[in-house]
Amino acid sequence: MEATREELIKRLKDTQMEVERLLFSIKQNSTQGRDYFVVAGDKLADQLFDLHTKKEVKINSLRSKSRDLINKKDKFFKDYAAFCADPRGFFEKSEADAAKVEKRGGARKGAGRKSLGIKKSVTITLPQERWDEIDSLIKNGKFKSYPDYFRHLDSQD
Incomplete structure (x- = not known):
């Protein structure tokens, strides 16, 4: 009760x-x-x-x-x-x-995800059809994300 x-x-x-x-x-x-x-x-x-x-x-x-x-x-x-x-x-x-x-938490030397390079924010304007292609490539698993896609393009140069 x-x-x-x-x-x-x-x-x-x-x-x-x-x-x-x-x-x-x-x-x-x-x-x-x-x-x-x-x-x-x-x-x-x-x-x-x-x-x-x-x-x-x-x-x-x-x-x-x-x-x-x-x-x-x-x-x-x-x-x-x-x-x-x-x-x-x-x-x-x-x-x-x-x-x-x-002693818990806080910044520790060597901890965290390793950087792939220098980070810079970029805005890209593309036609909607191109964005749809990129989205389908990501959705189908060829790329993990937009950054992964654009890193792939950069590595082809």
Whole structure:
């Protein structure tokens, strides 16, 4: 059975209260991880409050957003438990995860498709019949594309 809007809002209020209680506890007890969890907790509490105050949100959107925020809350609690168990290890793992992300993507020497030459844009005016011939050659597989056709013409010189 699907939850009604009122039940979802009540769950959001309860989740918001849990996050705020945990946030208060973090502010009281944590030293090394205080800044990390204060920012994460404040952000999560703000998102929950924003979602709770939006009256025009459709029920499907509310379900989706509440599920996302509840998952964030669960990750928040899990991270806090990991921090309490091993603060140094928690931050070392966080830094290692951040370093992995930073190494992905971006320009790398030798990566990408090799150039066939220098690129210049050209506009060619031909009669429609000639364009139809070229299109049929491409369609029949003799050439891959217009550039392939014109490179073939150039190589015949």
